[in-house]
Amino acid sequence: MARVLVLGGGFGGLASAAELRRTLPAEDEITVVASSDRFFVGFAKLWDLAGIRPLAEGSRSLENLRRHGIEFHHAEITHIDAATRTVETTEGTLTGDGMIVALGAGYRPDHTAMLGAPAYNLYDAAELPGIRGSLEQLDSGRVLVSILGAPYPCPPAPYEAALLVDEWLRARGRRDQVDVAVSTPQPLTLPVAGPDASGYLADRLAERDVTVLTEHEVQDIDHDTRTATFTDGTSVSWQLLLGVPAAAPPVVVAESGLAEPSGWIHPSRHSFATGAERVYAVGDCTAVPTAAAQLPKAGVFAEAAGTVAATNLAADLHGGDRASFDGQGYCFLELPGQQVATVRGNFYSEPKPDVRLTPPDHESFLAKQRWETERLESWLG
Ligand SMILES: Cc1cc2nc3c(=O)[nH]c(=O)nc-3n(C[C@H](O)[C@H](O)[C@H](O)COP(=O)(O)OP(=O)(O)OC[C@H]3O[C@@H](n4cnc5c(N)ncnc54)[C@H](O)[C@@H]3O)c2cc1C
Incomplete structure (x- = not known):
């Protein structure tokens, strides 16, 4: 035995x-x-x-x-x-x-040290009630989804979160008063999937008026003034910050x-x-x-x-x-209206991963549900 x-x-x-x-x-x-x-x-x-x-x-x-x-x-x-x-x-x-x-x-400790309500860790299930409560109260300002470093699990997830927040605000008639933005230190939205998939995702975000700040590495998050300052000296204000710490x-x-x-x-x-x-x-x-x-x-x-x-x-x-x-392998990319695109291919290919994006449809959303x-x-x- x-x-x-x-x-x-x-x-x-x-x-x-x-x-x-x-x-x-x-x-x-x-x-x-x-x-x-x-x-x-x-x-x-x-x-x-x-x-x-x-x-x-x-x-x-x-x-x-x-x-x-x-x-x-x-x-x-x-x-x-x-x-x-x-x-x-x-x-x-x-x-x-x-x-x-x-x-x-786990999470990079210097990243989690910058978080804490009202700047939540988007990936921590224990923070979901706080995030939902803050969203309920939000009627102006900006929701900033902030990728604090890489690698982090599930590269599309922060962008999916921004699109879900966008949908949630639209359904409640508050989207005109609330800005939605994503910041990332990376040069593309999805470097691991390459420029085509990244460009496709960037276009979907732009269609929904979600601002994407690439090459923006957060240096400091001020909870009192509700601002995030980047390493290039610029800063943005936020009402609700959903941070994604780098993996450790x-x-x-x-x-x-x-x-x-x-x-x-x-x-x-x-x-x-x-x-x-x-x-x-x-x-x-x-x-x-x-x-x-x-x-x-x-x-x-x-x-x-x-x-x-x-x-x-x-x-x-x-x-x-x-x-x-x-x-x-493959990654799901969830888009508004219960649509899912899929990035699929060989991630071991040289000189770059040989992956392709299949355009979104509702059948793929149902496949994602079945997968779970x-x-x-x-x-x-
Ligand atoms: C918001 C979000 C969306 C995502 N969406 C997708 C998706 O659509 N598709 C996809 O493929 N991936 C997705 N992911 C990523 C996926 O969840 C992770 O990559 C995956 O869970 C990693 O699996 P794992 O087994 O390596 O680790 P985990 O699933 O994190 O499991 C780790 C296990 O180890 C245990 N553990 C850790 N330390 C100790 C210890 N010291 N003692 C005892 N136990 C310990 C934990 O309790 C847990 O049981 C998503 C992630 C997030 C956060």
Whole structure:
């Protein structure tokens, strides 16, 4: 009997655990260790913010893993010893014959230090009630969605948030009094998807009178005067600021011995193996190099990597076929009126990712809804 530890109960961890359960003999034990007790897809936060659907309706308990023959250890991991595949947690010590690290990303502390109501962290589910309350009261001024640094998970999400806020304000007859803007330190809206997709998104934002300030890196956010000052000395005022901090590696990952000096794990980009025997790493806690800097931090890629890593770990333990990730993937781009465009292709292509944008339609919005339901049901139904 083999014992496998899956660290993290997000996209990468749940995809890994499901594939391990499908592949490993029934007597092998799979344990998911996570500090969170529920799972929801990232865009469920934006739908909650825009009043489309409460977050609770799109989330499932990780306790449901047990229905699928997977143990769930609800605890904070405080130390990882990769060589012995041992983790210390707030609820005891666990050791595995194999391990998949899928602990996601945290936030850059200097960015979160600039936030706090009325300048909210757009990506923090705990801040949604505050954001919704502020939106309700907003009848003048500006909503500034501010990308504070890169990389950050799901590159289109801040722009989608701006468009959802725009729709929300229009539906309430307040859009004429409230400006909507996005600031980013990057030169394009979606550098990872290239100039064509970026230009397409910029045009959709312009159509809705959403101002985009590229190459604007925030230096300071003043909560009293409600201004954001950029490194070039210019500033903009805001009534409600929705900040997106850059991603940072979790401390426990940075100190695991698996990570590079940057704190990120750099696994093989095809097998997701790390330098430690029978230890794999997937998802937002990794930095996987591509011609456009690195693979986007997105659930789609965390899931694909988790499935590949699980197949390879099962082969390490019992023999059998191995798997290799080829860089194929996609990102949804949600646009007004329940329309979704898709950016799809090979993110590993050289000299640049070979990705194409499929124009938006309502069928793709329905496909996005089904994509969420399928994952909630197959992993945690
Ligand atoms: C607003 C928004 C919209 C998004 N939309 C999309 C989209 O449309 N498509 C898409 O593909 N992606 C989207 N994403 C990105 C996607 O959510 C992430 O890329 C994805 O969740 C990464 O998966 P992961 O498994 O690497 O990490 P996560 O899903 O973040 O999971 C990390 C897990 O590790 C656990 N953990 C962390 N540290 C510890 C510790 N010390 N001890 C124990 N447990 C720990 C956490 O509790 C959690 O269970 C969106 C993100 C946001 C914020």
